[in-house]
Amino acid sequence: MDYTWDFEVVVRNFPVLLRGVVVTIELWVLAFPLGLALGFAVSLGRISGKSWLNAPAIAFVEIFRNTPVLVQLIWFYYAFPIILGQQLAPFSAALLGLTLNTAAYCAEIFRGGIQSIVRGQWEGARALGMTYAMTLRRVILPQVGKHMLPAFTNRGIELAKVTSLASILTVHELMYQGRLLSSTYYRPLEILTVVALVYFVLIYPGSYFSARLERKLRARD
């Protein structure tokens, strides 16, 4: 192998990659809290006794968990103009797909957490005159929050990786910028390697702290 590595092109174009990093972070910062909030709402539907809430919630979760994310993103990309009657930016389509996907997984985490609390606690809270919302907020969630935390940080890490698929919809995030540079300069080896490293630098701290947190929580139990 007599290939001469040349990182000069990467260094010169690093601002281009950084612009991609900003968009990657934007996607994550918007999709994660939105996905969490929607996931919580869906989980309430999922555990509700009313079938008109229960059935759509189950369908939502199962559809998003049993199809590839890339198919979901592409679907929203094409469905958007048809549903809304106008073409939206690829960013919005990607954001919607990522949010709904995250919501489906988070809904299962919330459901698992909430259902891990024995029925007696609900009955006790009811006996004290608490409403459903009060019981959830004051009795149930404080007990399960800690146990759900590792699962949520894992979701956050998954989401950070999945944002890279927005590149297929031509969202100018890190992966897209990397592909653009690599096809412009014919230096895929250097550029794609650096892109992988940048993702690693972005994501590794998250999984490092989440692993530490998980150990700490387990030790305290």
Added chain:
Amino acid sequence: MNYQWDFSAIVKYADMLVLGLVGTVKIAVVSIVLGVIVGALVALARMSANPWLHRPATAFVEFYRNTPPIVHFFWFFYALPIVIGVSLNPFVAAVLALSTQSGAFYAEVFRGGILSIDRGQWEGARALGMNYRMAMRRVIVPQALRRMVAPFIERSFELTKTTALASTLAYAELLYEAMQVNSITFRPMEVYSAVALLYFIVLFTASSAMRLVEARLARHA
């Protein structure tokens, strides 16, 4: 929203989608088998006391867990050929990306299962005069296998969904064939809805079947 759904256009090209489905199953099966082999080797290296083995194995696992799969796909297809001087076809590149990536995750499944076995079992085996390999084969692995089943199945599902990324390298799996049908028929909504449904049927049926197997195993435990 008064969109006229018209599935007749894509029914004509159903054989292309079936071809894609076969491609998806093929790449998933090959990558699962290779991924299990990679994962077993990496897990053994990671549990080794020799730092020359466990450090690279840990780095391998952390790298793959903290970088997006699409970067691996592009790296193997565009960057690796420069290093080795041989160009790879999309199938080989995609299988390399999938099996090394899933290998990292399978390694964690195997390691987690083996580490979950109580220390006393090792000590007992040692007291009976077994060496490391014998203890592993006769005492530890048979017990650990049962605990590995659920996370192993989950990883295999993730892998199957990730095969959709092979479409970006123009490997003829389900999503790629869908893109082809779309470019002929210009019916993206119908095509991608049908494809999402196909993925759903395959994954949902498989996951329901696996849940039955799991329940069976749990009952015999």
